[in-house]
Amino acid sequence: MLKVPVFYYHSIGNRGPETLEISEFRKHLELIRQQGFKAITFSELLALEAHDSGRYVVLTFDDGLLDNFENAAPILSEYGYKATFFVIPGFDQVIRWVNPKTRAWSESQFDGFSIPFPSMQKHHRRQLFESGMEIGCHTMNHPKLNAIPEHRLQIEISDSKALLEDQVGSEITSFCYPKGRYNEMILDRVRTAGYLGACTTMPAYYRNDTPKFECGRFLVEDHRIYRKILEWASPVSQWTDPLCTMLQIPLKLKNTYF
Numbered sequence: 334m335l336k337v338p339v340f341y342y343h344s345i346g347n348r349g350p351e352t353l354e355i356s357e358f359r360k361h362l363e364l365i366r367q368q369g370f371k372a373i374t375f376s377e378l379l380a381l382e383a384h385d386s387g388r389y390v391v392l393t394f395d396d397g398l399l400d401n402f403e404n405a406a407p408i409l410s411e412y413g414y415k416a417t418f419f420v421i422p423g424f425d426q427v428i429r430w431v432n433p434k435t436r437a438w439s440e441s442q443f444d445g446f447s448i449p450f451p452s453m454q455k456h457h458r459r460q461l462f463e464s465g466m467e468i469g470c471h472t473m474n475h476p477k478l479n480a481i482p483e484h485r486l487q488i489e490i491s492d493s494k495a496l497l498e499d500q501v502g503s504e505i506t507s508f509c510y511p512k513g514r515y516n517e518m519i520l521d522r523v524r525t526a527g528y529l530g531a532c533t534t535m536p537a538y539y540r541n542d543t544p545k546f547e548c549g550r551f552l553v554e555d556h557r558i559y560r561k562i563l564e565w566a567s568p569v570s571q572w573t574d575p576l577c578t579m580l581q582i583p584l585k586l587k588n589t590y591f
């Protein structure tokens with residue numbers, strides 16, 4: 334019976350406050366190793382047999398930030414871990430900026446937005462793929478898919494897939510909804526575009542009965558909670574539901590599902 338924790342990250346090892354320090358990231362990977370989990374990609378997760386009794390964990394990185402390539406990937410390789418990078422191919426020329434006081438993000442450098450977050454380029458994505466990582470699609474331009482005109486869904490869901498496939502030279506089968514926003518119609522468009530599954534931002538373990546286009550994930554930066562999520566991946570743990578409910582609260586309060 335499967336019960337797999339899927340984690341998601343954004344920036345690793347840039348300047349704070351909107352980044353995860355490398356030392357903390359290493360603690361996460363160390364916990365995975367100590368507890369005997371195997372890190373697999375999101376597409377490998379979807380392909381597991383229902384009766385598989387292995388201990389798996391899935392690490393995903395949203396938004397295609399250059400620091401994922403520069404900081405996270407080398408450490409993952411050091412540990413021999415695979416991961417899935419949900420990238421935004423329309424953002425190659427976009428630098429995102431963070432305001433350290435408000436912790437807000439912007440795609441333009443307004444007053445107070447002083448920390449730059451450059452984006453990965455196509456050669457970075459290809460290099461990640463060639464090193465054994467999975468490249469997943471996080472749309473072309475990262476809009477809230479439930480807030481754009483329907484005709485733009487083709488660009489965001491299908492054209493982005495074709496572009497990434499051309500760039501990495503392989504099929505792209507995993508999708509991630511920006512800021513976790515989707516509805517039935519969008520889910521259907523993602524499915525018919527040829528993806529095999531999609532990630533949301535709601536905290537949940539992946540189980541045998543998880544709908545493949547609504548896979549929850551954990552956004553957890555504190556290694557103490559991270560440890561608990563790994564421990565409670567045991568199928569008999571009773572704490573799973575209260576944990577998932579508790580972790581939804583800060584996401585709802587901030588109204589940011591990334």
Ligand SMILES: [Zn+2]
Binds near residue numbers: 395
């Ligand atoms: Zn995102």
